Amino acid sequence: xxxxxxxxxxxxxxxxxxxxxxxxxxxxxxxxxxxxxxxxxxxxxxxxxxxxxxxxxxxxxxxxxxxxxxxxxxxxxxxxxxxxxxxxxxxxxxxxxxxxxxxxxxxxxxxxxxxxxxxxxxxxxxxxxxxxxxxxxxxxxxx
Numbered sequence: 170x171x172x173x174x175x176x177x178x179x180x181x182x183x184x185x186x187x188x189x190x191x192x193x194x195x196x197x198x199x200x201x202x203x204x205x206x207x208x209x210x211x212x213x214x215x216x217x218x219x220x221x222x223x224x225x226x227x228x229x230x231x232x233x234x235x236x237x238x239x240x241x242x243x244x245x246x247x248x249x250x251x252x253x254x255x256x257x258x259x260x261x262x263x264x265x266x267x268x269x270x271x272x273x274x275x276x277x278x279x280x281x282x283x284x285x286x287x288x289x290x291x292x293x294x295x296x297x298x299x300x301x302x303x304x305x306x307x308x309x310x311x312x
Contacts, residue, residue, distance in 0.1 A: 198296035205235060205307055206299065214312065217304035219244070223253050225308050226281055233288040233309040236275055237297035240305055244274035253277060275306070282308075 173185050208215035216225050219242060225231050245254040245268030247261035254261065254268050261268055271277050279289040292300060300307065 195294045195296065198290070198292040198294070199299065201233075201290060202235065202292060202296040202299045205309055206303055208309065209303065209307065214310040215307060216310070217307040219304075219306055220255050222278070222304075222306050222308045223255060225310060226278055227252050229285055230310045231282050231285070231287045231308040232311045233290055234279060234282045234306070235290045235292060235300065235308065236306040237300055238291050238293040240275050242274040242278075242305065243270065243272050244277070245269060246271045246277060251281075253281060278306070 173181065177185075205215050206217075207213070209217045216222055222231075222234070223244070226234070243256045245256065245258055246252070247254065247264060247266055247268050249266045250261060250264050252261050252263050252268075253271075253274070256274075258268060260266065282289055
């Protein structure tokens with residue numbers, strides 16, 4: 170990145186600072202995804218894939234939910250016991266009641282994680298590409 174000229178106007182300064190901020194954000198996202206994937210490969214404190222991530226969310230173990238920007242997933246929610254389920258499941262694995270279809274599953278997953286004190290990170294660019302090589306969604310667990 171080239172230096173900002175001394176006589177640069179406010180617009181140019183804001184534009185260049187935003188560009189720098191975005192670069193830093195993308196680098197941090199990539200580092201997070203690389204750490205996550207290392208944990209998944211070594212059987213550490215991370216899971217990848219929809220089913221494994223839903224299980225971790227349902228058990229209250231998710232510290233950080235990570236997914237690619239623009240990801241759309243469907244699934245189901247048990248309104249009786251609030252369990253999130255894979256799209257193939259028609260009945261809750263906990264109480265056996267029919268589940269309600271959820272077309273905005275990523276939003277539901279994120280909401281559940283946030284309500285339980287976890288974090289949610291949507292990644293883009295190289296981090297999203299790295300994540301997609303393994304799974305559409307993943308999570309880092311509490312220690």
